[in-house]
Amino acid sequence: MIANSRRGRLLAVAAVAALALGATACQSDDKGSDTASGGGSSAAAGPVTITLQTFGGGKNFGYKEAVDKWNAEHKDIQIKYDNLTDQFEQVYWPQMIQWLQSGAGAGDVVGIDEGGMGLAKAHPEWWADLGEFGLQNRKNDFAAWKWENGVTADGKLFGLGTDVGGMSLCYRRDLFEKAGLPSDRDEVSKLWPTWDDFIKVAHKFQDKIKDTKFVDGTNTLYNVVLVQEGAKNGNVTYFDKDNNLIVDKNPAVKTAYDFAQKISQEGLTAKLRNFTPEWNTGMKKSQFATLGCPSWMLGAVSGDGGAGPDFKGKWDVAAVPGGGGNWGGSWLAVPKQSKHPKEAAQVLDYLTGKDAEVSVFNYAGNMPSNVQAQQDPAVQGAKNEYFNDAPVGEIFAKSAASLQPIFLGVKHAQVKNAIESVVSAIDDGSVPYANGWKKLVDDAVKAAG
Amino acid sequence: MSLHVDAGQPTRAPMPPSRRHVRPRPGRSFMTWLDLKAAPYLLVSPYYLLFLVFGLFPLGFTLYYSFFDYDLTGTVEWTGLGNYTAMLGDAAFWKAVVNTLAMFVIATVPQMLLALLLANALNKRMKAQLFVRLGVLLPLVTSVVAVAVVFTQLYGRDWGVVNWVLGWFGADPIDWKAERLPSWLAIATMIDWRWTGYNAIIFLAGMQTIPKDLYEAASIDGASRRRQFWQITIPMLRPTMIFVVLNSTIGGLTLFSEPTTFYNGNVHGGTNSQFQTVSMFIFEQGFREFDYGYASAAAWLLFLLILIGSAINFLLIRRIGGNK
Numbered sequence: 001m002i003a004n005s006r007r008g009r010l011l012a013v014a015a016v017a018a019l020a021l022g023a024t025a026c027q028s029d030d031k032g033s034d035t036a037s038g039g040g041s042s043a044a045a046g047p048v049t050i051t052l053q054t055f056g057g058g059k060n061f062g063y064k065e066a067v068d069k070w071n072a073e074h075k076d077i078q079i080k081y082d083n084l085t086d087q088f089e090q091v092y093w094p095q096m097i098q099w100l101q102s103g104a105g106a107g108d109v110v111g112i113d114e115g116g117m118g119l120a121k122a123h124p125e126w127w128a129d130l131g132e133f134g135l136q137n138r139k140n141d142f143a144a145w146k147w148e149n150g151v152t153a154d155g156k157l158f159g160l161g162t163d164v165g166g167m168s169l170c171y172r173r174d175l176f177e178k179a180g181l182p183s184d185r186d187e188v189s190k191l192w193p194t195w196d197d198f199i200k201v202a203h204k205f206q207d208k209i210k211d212t213k214f215v216d217g218t219n220t221l222y223n224v225v226l227v228q229e230g231a232k233n234g235n236v237t238y239f240d241k242d243n244n245l246i247v248d249k250n251p252a253v254k255t256a257y258d259f260a261q262k263i264s265q266e267g268l269t270a271k272l273r274n275f276t277p278e279w280n281t282g283m284k285k286s287q288f289a290t291l292g293c294p295s296w297m298l299g300a301v302s303g304d305g306g307a308g309p310d311f312k313g314k315w316d317v318a319a320v321p322g323g324g325g326n327w328g329g330s331w332l333a334v335p336k337q338s339k340h341p342k343e344a345a346q347v348l349d350y351l352t353g354k355d356a357e358v359s360v361f362n363y364a365g366n367m368p369s370n371v372q373a374q375q376d377p378a379v380q381g382a383k384n385e386y387f388n389d390a391p392v393g394e395i396f397a398k399s400a401a402s403l404q405p406i407f408l409g410v411k412h413a414q415v416k417n418a419i420e421s422v423v424s425a426i427d428d429g430s431v432p433y434a435n436g437w438k439k440l441v442d443d444a445v446k447a448a449g
Numbered sequence: 450m451s452l453h454v455d456a457g458q459p460t461r462a463p464m465p466p467s468r469r470h471v472r473p474r475p476g477r478s479f480m481t482w483l484d485l486k487a488a489p490y491l492l493v494s495p496y497y498l499l500f501l502v503f504g505l506f507p508l509g510f511t512l513y514y515s516f517f518d519y520d521l522t523g524t525v526e527w528t529g530l531g532n533y534t535a536m537l538g539d540a541a542f543w544k545a546v547v548n549t550l551a552m553f554v555i556a557t558v559p560q561m562l563l564a565l566l567l568a569n570a571l572n573k574r575m576k577a578q579l580f581v582r583l584g585v586l587l588p589l590v591t592s593v594v595a596v597a598v599v600f601t602q603l604y605g606r607d608w609g610v611v612n613w614v615l616g617w618f619g620a621d622p623i624d625w626k627a628e629r630l631p632s633w634l635a636i637a638t639m640i641d642w643r644w645t646g647y648n649a650i651i652f653l654a655g656m657q658t659i660p661k662d663l664y665e666a667a668s669i670d671g672a673s674r675r676r677q678f679w680q681i682t683i684p685m686l687r688p689t690m691i692f693v694v695l696n697s698t699i700g701g702l703t704l705f706s707e708p709t710t711f712y713n714g715n716v717h718g719g720t721n722s723q724f725q726t727v728s729m730f731i732f733e734q735g736f737r738e739f740d741y742g743y744a745s746a747a748a749w750l751l752f753l754l755i756l757i758g759s760a761i762n763f764l765l766i767r768r769i770g771g772n773k
Contacts, residue, residue: 085714087713087714087715090714090715090717090737091714091715094736094737094739095736097521097522097739098521098736101521101522119522122522123522271606271624273720276713277601277713278605278606278607281605281607281608282607285607285608287607414737414738414739417717417737421717421720421721422720422721424720425720425721427720428624428626428627428720429624429627429628430627430628430629430719430720430721430723431720431721446541447738
């Protein structure tokens, strides 16, 4: 009996295993034939859907109108525009890396922030070769650095530029008036040639107005100062060009941190971390009066998630203290796992082309990286209605031509993530000012290791 | 068919030997075997197969890779116990352990007491009994994320209802996400909101298995309602309590969704990891820093932590009512 039942058990297991194997075998058969027919002739009946994945707050990549136009004109290729999250380093990029590494989940065209490009370049196996689809001829559309950043270590073209940062300072006209400060953008620009002047103006504002802080939090302006200082220190921030961590050696980081600590210590911040729900609410509740504004930030402010339509005309755009700077700017790439790389490349070509980038600029305010688009009269002469008709074309196009590309290391996104937590932590008081710098360096070393 | 099943039932009644030793006809023997011996295994096998694939295999895989320095986007190198020794000296890991244990205690102790009282109240005769009893389960069917989003609004620093109410009593606004203890309290209320009713229903089920005559006898002896609760209900509920407490221990120590949603989906758990739990630490190491080996080692340490926590709670609960 005993022997019998043991054999029975074994047999049962074997039978079940066989069943399971059979089931999986069937499945993989199905899958195989599916990909063969799907991948081989994508021109088969029915439109091809190209999924476009992006990130960012408010109007994010600003493709809404450009995508609607494409979808109306191309019945055979439809774009599905999917903005996944407003956070790049913390949510979007880690998820994307997993998808790219595991070979499934990524869209057909994906957005990559500058902070992810170091890693993206180091992994040519993740990307389709855009050269195969004839996009090498787009070289003259971009500044040399923007183009070269989209080429992998082994010389394969994988990404084309969408926008560039540029830099300005957004401010609330109505609140400036209330505080007895000039509200005209040229006069405001003259108030703060340097960051020291900016702090002086902040105190003047704060003396008059109590329930609105001058700055959102530490994190936005920390990044603005960081890129300005980085440009003065060999165009590097957290990593040198050999990918060594230089957070503790690069004076740019310390200067930016000290500035962040100063505005927090002097009570000029609303203690809101950028790109959080509280920060968005803060804009709707007028909790802060100025904001460091790379071109793409205009869309984050004017979008429904940000300050929204109620504040139209109340915001304006002035020059940034310290002059210029380049924060952000993204690329589009086609993951190798895409089933329709040819159509995806077509879409990518369109979205980084002159017409689409002009459309993005008019819709969201993101400054085109496409040189043709930058020079287009529709961009050069553009005024942003939301920002009190500020001549944003003039403001950003002027700086776009002379932008200094900042080198960002392979692990930039992780290190940036760790550092920004500390920069925000000194503001909300969970890390004492005295320990902030040490913790910043320690956490950066850990994140890079 | 039913005849065979009956024959296979292990019954105490002796079978007539003639029936037992009938030689089955060839060809039927396989069917009989399949029916009597294999079928039960086949029927229970899906669970074990799924457990094998989604439980045992990841466990072994995690253990294996916890001995490697495994960077998702880079190299895989053997480090032996390197991950474990590094973790024991990692202040961030211990901070997560402290956060997890603190939130577990803050959430679970009041939750158990409340659930007991709630169950006791529901155990009485009342109108619309079924409706009321089902009502306490309602928070459970709302999604965790919805609960967390609502509570995050309630605990807002500048515009939250809780700070507004506290303001009536002259209290300064509390930054619920920046300060450690307040953040733990906020998250503990989310957990309790969701799970108190669930545990109350389980307690209630346990209470209904207690024989009524015990209470009747106690009433005749003149024991008050309160005395009956402490000296009959609680000791008789011991098995139920062990289940509920172990369940809560496992749930509490693997806490993830509430604190993550509380900080906008960021597993760092606050700017300074004020409320980062061990599960979030594992997620951060594995899927944000891409240090799979380190995350695997942390997962195994969490497993040990749960074993220890469960053992302690088991021993504690077993003593309830035992020392009369």
